[in-house]
Amino acid sequence: MAVYTDISDQELAELLADYDLGAAVSFKGVAEGVENSNFLLETEAGRYFLTVYERRVRPEDLPFFLGLMRWLAEHGYPCARPVADRAGRELQIVRGKPCAIVEFLPGLSVRRPSVAHCRAAGAGLARLHLAAAGFPQARANDLGEAAWAPLFADLRDAAERLKPGLAAVVEADLATITADWPQDLPAGIIHADYFPDNVFFQAGAFAGAIDFYFACNDALAYDIAIALNAWCFEPDGSFNVTSARALVAGYETVRPLSDPERAALPVLAHGAAMRFFLTRLNDWGATPAGALVRPKDPLEYERKLAVHRAAPDLVLFGAPG
Amino acid sequence: MAVYTDISDQELAELLADYDLGAAVSFKGVAEGVENSNFLLETEAGRYFLTVYERRVRPEDLPFFLGLMRWLAEHGYPCARPVADRAGRELQIVRGKPCAIVEFLPGLSVRRPSVAHCRAAGAGLARLHLAAAGFPQARANDLGEAAWAPLFADLRDAAERLKPGLAAVVEADLATITADWPQDLPAGIIHADYFPDNVFFQAGAFAGAIDFYFACNDALAYDIAIALNAWCFEPDGSFNVTSARALVAGYETVRPLSDPERAALPVLAHGAAMRFFLTRLNDWGATPAGALVRPKDPLEYERKLAVHRAAPDLVLFGAPG
Numbered sequence A, B: 001m002a003v004y005t006d007i008s009d010q011e012l013a014e015l016l017a018d019y020d021l022g023a024a025v026s027f028k029g030v031a032e033g034v035e036n037s038n039f040l041l042e043t044e045a046g047r048y049f050l051t052v053y054e055r056r057v058r059p060e061d062l063p064f065f066l067g068l069m070r071w072l073a074e075h076g077y078p079c080a081r082p083v084a085d086r087a088g089r090e091l092q093i094v095r096g097k098p099c100a101i102v103e104f105l106p107g108l109s110v111r112r113p114s115v116a117h118c119r120a121a122g123a124g125l126a127r128l129h130l131a132a133a134g135f136p137q138a139r140a141n142d143l144g145e146a147a148w149a150p151l152f153a154d155l156r157d158a159a160e161r162l163k164p165g166l167a168a169v170v171e172a173d174l175a176t177i178t179a180d181w182p183q184d185l186p187a188g189i190i191h192a193d194y195f196p197d198n199v200f201f202q203a204g205a206f207a208g209a210i211d212f213y214f215a216c217n218d219a220l221a222y223d224i225a226i227a228l229n230a231w232c233f234e235p236d237g238s239f240n241v242t243s244a245r246a247l248v249a250g251y252e253t254v255r256p257l258s259d260p261e262r263a264a265l266p267v268l269a270h271g272a273a274m275r276f277f278l279t280r281l282n283d284w285g286a287t288p289a290g291a292l293v294r295p296k297d298p299l300e301y302e303r304k305l306a307v308h309r310a311a312p313d314l315v316l317f318g319a320p321g
Helices: A009-016 A059-074 A115-132 A145-153 A156-162 A166-180 A220-231 A241-254 A259-286 A298-310 A312-316 B009-016 B059-074 B115-132 B145-153 B156-162 B166-180 B220-231 B241-254 B259-286 B298-310 B312-316
Strands: A024-030 A037-043 A046-052 A091-094 A097-103 A187-190 A199-202 A205-209 A216-219 B024-030 B037-043 B046-052 B092-094 B097-103 B187-190 B199-202 B205-209 B216-219
Touching: A009 A024, A009 A091, A059 A091, A059 A097, A059 A115, A115 A187, A115 A199, A115 A205, A115 A220, A115 A241, A145 A156, A145 A166, A145 A259, A156 A166, A156 A259, A156 A298, A166 A259, A166 A298, A187 A220, A216 A220, A216 A259, A220 A241, A220 A259, A241 A312, A259 A298, A259 A312, A298 A312, B009 B024, B009 B092, B059 B097, B059 B115, B115 B187, B115 B199, B115 B205, B115 B220, B115 B241, B145 B156, B145 B166, B145 B259, B156 B166, B156 B259, B156 B298, B166 B259, B166 B298, B187 B220, B216 B220, B216 B259, B220 B241, B220 B259, B241 B312, B259 B298, B259 B312, B298 B312
Parallel strands: none
Antiparallel strands: A024 A037, A024 B024, A037 A046, A046 A097, A091 A097, A187 A216, A199 A205, B024 B037, B037 B046, B046 B097, B092 B097, B187 B216, B199 B205
């Protein structure tokens, strides 16, 4: 949680001069998002969010992300709609970095999701999958299953430093996941980072999603698997089968799963845990001591990997395998 | 700029249950203020700021600060008015720390104040001095002139590490300041931290002040001296006499200075530079390497000290001494 890029009142006024939003009334950097710098911007026309894209986001991907957000908003999905300037441009440059103004999305994320939150979040994810259908752009999932083995090849030593003996265990996991990975599931646009901090609620009801900067094309059920890992583990590391059942049931109120999708959930969940374990392990090793942002703990996802390894049927809600 | 205390949606709901503000609609940590944690809070009733007071603020001083903000708002001064809960309490506890909800104050601070901003800021400071008159509480300035020599006694080594030979120079400054320090100037409530980031503008006009957590009783002209140091130095370290003249002239449109106040400005400005030099030097030495907040550079105020030492008449706008 940080603001990496500092925008002066003068730079803001120059940026707003291209828009029909009037003058700035208030402007505050917010501690939201770890990848980009975010500012809550109030103008004479209303409230907005200004995001300055930092090093993690590839500029060539930004038209996809902003186009998706516009598409979703236009198709009834509650997300922050990008605002175009008078020339029709959504993407701008400030301090040499790409930036965009989006509409303000009300709502609060929840720290410890209840079973009811999981159900509502599941339904919200299915709504996203349906609303995104027909979006004309595509983006490959560069953190998808094919990327994990090559990524891990550079992280063997880091895994051993984290926990001696871990490299061999992860390698065996990767072999299992690759062997069992489903190939022909229904695919489309996925959020790919549908964690509780990226989902808003109001009065307990789903109110929208933010942070589409990992969105890409992949199996829709893989997005559910990411969410099961992010929403349904207790702080003590145990998997909450009731929450998982609620998340999937909520999803299916909007978009029922096919039998192959349901059958694939165990390996998809194992794989989703692998994806976040690997990127966290990578960040953990790459972050210098004393950096302003603390990397997320890779051990959290190492423990989730172990849960899926030991009991893959858990994500099928405790039913016998 | 940081959020030190993390408030969950559940903790926020429990806090709001005591107020007549409805439920939370949006809640975002903001990168504003280095001493406390600040959150922009929208509820069904409107927009507010939640401040969680961290270690620097003494809890016993909070009734003074909140009482002053309420008094100022009730006396026509644009500042954030504290909001009381149904039991009339402005001060609450969250995560074991004191906190308060205040009304949202629109406006933007300026990075590089123009001469016109300095004039408006001066008038805004005089308005504050007049609006605070009659406020029934008092707080001694624990960072006032009497505190500087004792504070420096512990910082001699730090000064020498910063710049060899500096300790003797600062000691001579302290002797001059003590000898010349005025005793009977008009006194009252001062802001004591009237820096550009604590002053809001809208469309170029003064829109209010924030961050009253150094406010105390002292000579009113000393507050001007703090502002002259904070607003009227150029990035290259030179003192902008035009900005200074505008700041004082703006002040005098609201509250004309007496002859003794005007005559005291050079030593007050020298002293104000000393106060910020000493506290920055203290923070600089006390902050461990790799801390999340970078201390402000004491050398900025060391250079300001040197300007006042060499040419005290500068703050009298270049008039011959």
